[in-house]
Structures are given as structure tokens and as C-alpha cells.
Amino acid sequence: MGPILSSLVELQAVETELRRKQQRLKQTQQVLVKQQQQITQLQEALKAKHEEIKLVRMQHDKLELELKVREEDISKYRVALNTARTNKDYSAILTQINTRKADKSKLEDQIISLLNQIETDQGVCGEIEADIEVQTQKLQEINQNVSSKQQKFQEEIDKLSKQQAAAASQVPxxxxxxxxxxxxxxxxxxxxxxxxxxxxxxxxxxxxxxxxxxxxxxxxxxxxxxxxxxxxxxxxxxxxxxxxxxxxx
Ligand SMILES: [Zn+2]
Structure with a gap:
């Protein structure tokens, strides 16, 4: 192989190595970005879960109020029951009480189910928070690891860049x-x-x-x-x- 082709072969060898190292450097940065993205995703999931809990809690508070109204109604009707003059009045009031009682029981079931949901969601939040902690620790480890790797790759890249310039100067x-x-x-x-x-x-x-x-x-x-x-x-x-x-x- 003559000097022109040899110089091209030499330049290609350096070029390939240089691009390989640049790629490795990029990959180390990508690992960091990917880990950061994972944490961001978890934080967003946690935020969404908190919002969800807030809405369920609002629904829960609303039902609690309704329950209170029913209980107050029942107390009022009970007082009225004692002063009922006729059988007809008495049974009409009793029907009102029974209707309220049925409503109350339905509301109580709904409230329990909402409380269960809040508990489950809080459990999920706890898991996400624990995961965020683990992933954040991992990010810190990666960060330390990456910065020393990046420094090494950058030094190699600088060296190869010089070699590339030298090899290129040999090519017409x-x-x-x-x-x-x-x-x-x-x-x-x-x-x-x-x-x-x-x-x-x-x-x-x-x-x-x-x-x-x-x-x-x-x-x-x-x-x-x-x-x-x-x-x-x-x-x-x-x-x-x-x-x-x-x-x-
Ligand atoms: Zn070809």
C-alpha cells in the first residue's frame, strides 16, 4: 500500500476510535438523563396520586355532610314521632325515618369504600416515595461514576483529536x-x-x-x-x- 492509501487507512483508524469514544461519552450522559427521567416520571405519578386522593377526600367530606344531615333529620323525626297525634301521622313519620336510615346506611357504605380507596392510594404513594428515594440514590451513584468516566473519555478524546489532526496532516x-x-x-x-x-x-x-x-x-x-x-x-x-x-x- 502506497503512502496516500496508507495515510487514509491511518486516518480512518483514528477517526473510528475517536467516534467510538465520543459515542461512549454520549452514552454515559444518556444513562444519567435516563435515570433523571425515571425519577421525574415517578414524581409525576406521585403528584397525580396525591391529586386523586384529594378528590376522593373531597367526595368523602361531601358524603359525611350528607350523612350528618340524615342523622339530624332522623333525630328531628324521632322527636316528631313522640308528638304524633294520629296513627297516620305516626306511620308517615316512621316512613320518613326509615327512608333516612336506608340513605344513611348507603352513605356509610360509600364512605367506607372511599376511606379504603384513600388508604390504598396512600399505600401506593408510600411505594412511589420509597422508589424515588432508591432511584435518587442510584442517580447520585451514577453521577459519581459518570463524572469520572466522562473525564476519562474526554481525556482520551482530546488525545485522539490530536492524533486525528496529525494523521490528517499526512493525507494530501x-x-x-x-x-x-x-x-x-x-x-x-x-x-x-x-x-x-x-x-x-x-x-x-x-x-x-x-x-x-x-x-x-x-x-x-x-x-x-x-x-x-x-x-x-x-x-x-x-x-x-x-x-x-x-x-x-
Ligand atoms: Zn460501496
Missing amino acids: DKERSLFSRLAERYEGEVLAEVTKEGKRKNEHSCGGCYMQITLESVNALMTKDEVVICPNCGRILVLDKNPKQEATA
Whole structure:
């Protein structure tokens, strides 16, 4: 491999490593964001549950008032019962009392059911609060862990950025600008290794898009030190993307 292609291979190696580290850095931040989101969701769920309890409590208070009214009515009717003059009056008042009693019993059932609901909801709130505490503690742990990781990745990225600049300076201008254009288009995967197809000899394909590469292109790569691009995807073709293996071979 001639100096131009070698310099591109070198640049690709640094580019790949740099993007990998940048990705790792991003991932560590995402873990933190995700954990924060989880806590926010729990806090929102807790708030909604509190609202729900508030509404049930209001309903409960309303029924308590209604119950009180029924009880007062019953007391009044009881007094009236003692002063009833006729049997007809007496039984009419008794009917009123019995109606109120039936209402009262219905209200009492509803009140009990609402109190049970409040108790259940408060239990749920307690569980959510406990979960928030656990997740907040976890967030703090992640935060500590992440900041040391981020520092490490950032140092590596800084180092690789310097290496990238050094590797890029070895590439001729024309090839370098082609490389950066393609790096943007293919997320840093600029070079594609030509791979030999299994079935027939002399059939080659682009490692980036898997389209067939002519033997002429392969021969050019083997004999000349110039850029050959894949006619389909436009990536720069090379026979070997790993310079270290080549160096030791
Ligand atoms: Zn291709």
C-alpha cells in the first residue's frame, strides 16, 4: 500500500476510535438523563396520586355532610314521632325515618369504600416515595461514576483529536477533503474494505454497501497508490483496513 492509501487507512483508524469514544461519552450522559427521567416520571405519578386522593377526600367530606344531615333529620323525626297525634301521622313519620336510615346506611357504605380507596392510594404513594428515594440514590451513584468516566473519555478524546489532526496532516489535501465529506455522510465509516466473494474467484464486493467491485478496480488498488471509490456508495476502497496487522504480517 502506497503512502496516500496508507495515510487514509491511518486516518480512518483514528477517526473510528475517536467516534467510538465520543459515542461512549454520549452514552454515559444518556444513562444519567435516563435515570433523571425515571425519577421525574415517578414524581409525576406521585403528584397525580396525591391529586386523586384529594378528590376522593373531597367526595368523602361531601358524603359525611350528607350523612350528618340524615342523622339530624332522623333525630328531628324521632322527636316528631313522640308528638304524633294520629296513627297516620305516626306511620308517615316512621316512613320518613326509615327512608333516612336506608340513605344513611348507603352513605356509610360509600364512605367506607372511599376511606379504603384513600388508604390504598396512600399505600401506593408510600411505594412511589420509597422508589424515588432508591432511584435518587442510584442517580447520585451514577453521577459519581459518570463524572469520572466522562473525564476519562474526554481525556482520551482530546488525545485522539490530536492524533486525528496529525494523521490528517499526512493525507494530501484533495484526499483529505474527500475523506471529511464522506466521514460526514457515513458517520466516520469512510473506507470500505474490498471483500472477495465466496462462490466465484475474482468476484469482489464493497464492504460498505456489498455491491460488486470490478476486477479492474481491484487491480488498480493492488498496483497504484490512488483513491478508488465504490461506484455505488462512494466510499474509498481499500484492500486492508487494518494497518497494524499489515505492519506485523
Ligand atoms: Zn460501496
